[in-house]
Amino acid sequence: MATRRHLAAVILGSAALLLAFGAGAAKVYRWTDRSGITHYGDHVPDAPPSQVRTIPVYTEPSAIARLRIENDGDRFLAFADNRLSGPIEVQLDFSRSDNVIGRPLLPARATVAARGSALVAVLESADPERGFDFELNMESLPGDPDARPRDVDYLLPLQQAAFRIDQGYGGHFSHNDGQSRYAVDFAADIGTPVLAAREGVVMQVESDFDKAGLNREKYGGRANFVRILHDDGSMTLYGHLKADDGVLVRVGQRVRAGQQIGLSGNTGFTTGPHLHFAVQVNRGMRLESIPFRMRGPAGPLRISGGRGGL
Known part of the structure; x- marks a missing residue:
């Protein structure tokens, strides 16, 4: 029996997009604010300024990690959230990028403790004078890469x-x-x-x-x-x-x-x-x-x- 790696993706434009999926079927909500910026989230906002569109999303029931993006001023923080009761390793990389750089440089790996979270990379503009956008993918695998199994x-x-x-x-x-x-x-x-x-x-x-x-x-x-x-x-x-x-x-x-x-x-x-x-x-x-x-x-x-x- 094989165990598949699981893929999580997020696309960022002028506003942060957070895909906070649970297992199985999930929903993402899309709306536009009064400045014309489109937002995505995992719940309906209070008093949305426009009609909210529901986007159904399917994720594997055994997905072991979630890619979470937080806005931090003029940069974004990419976190990995571990869903398992044991350590995992993740690898984050760009699937598409324009005027953006990761620190550390992508692809970047991190080990995430059981039920824990880890900052994998900080994403910021390579040229602050113009905008940027990108698409990420994150692979995840169970286990600590530093494990040293004993002969038992x-x-x-x-x-x-x-x-x-x-x-x-x-x-x-x-x-x-x-x-x-x-x-x-x-x-x-x-x-x-x-x-x-x-x-x-x-x-x-x-x-x-x-x-x-x-x-x-x-x-x-x-x-x-x-x-x-x-x-x-x-x-x-x-x-x-x-x-x-x-x-x-x-x-x-x-x-x-x-x-x-x-x-x-x-x-x-x-x-x-x-x-x-x-x-x-x-x-x-x-x-x-x-x-x-x-x-x-x-x-x-x-x-x-x-x-x-x-």
Whole structure:
């Protein structure tokens, strides 16, 4: 299972435009003041001087960050707001610019603490004698790029008597990119209890997806999942969880190793019911899976490029 980066954009002209979207469908409101300047906002102003136009906007339900712009005199401050209960990294860049400069120079990166905000760049006119405008995009990725994962033993993430690995390290079907190369797909019937393989904090969940299929463009990167952050900055990902009630924990909750966190399912890009498990780290705006050791009641789990077992 892949995790997509999420894009936030803002266009600034003579007035600040703030897109303060929540998850899913959102609305932006547009109106013109008495000086003829067009404004955009995430709520209807008190006593607007003109008719307010409503602009519907769709954002991904699992968007992890928001780009926020504040007017500071003759310059603009670009902030990143982290929606997750764990650190993220963001990269801000111009998609279009005219007579504007960023400090630091764009593209600029920043690490944002859990549920926190960070100033990514200050944007100002390169030539104060004339106007400027620009368009920004911001990419965001879970995890701290300075994380140093420890070599630890993970528990089996499923509560069932027998285990079968349908796709191991470097599997040709879907474990052929950086974030999934060292992932493991455990065969599991829908509704099998999913357990935390290691203690940590629930950093991110997706629980509203109910579709599955082999169309990578349509379903790739979309599935119900739980992401758990560990104290060394590494993250475990439990993917393709059951639709509706497949996630049994909440964001920000601390869980112990072996605690039930969900139910296995068949959501997203998948050939059938299974649990996708990976240990991931952020390597600087690049999410990568890493090899791991796992133990079960019968001893170490043997993982290969295809099937495996205890």
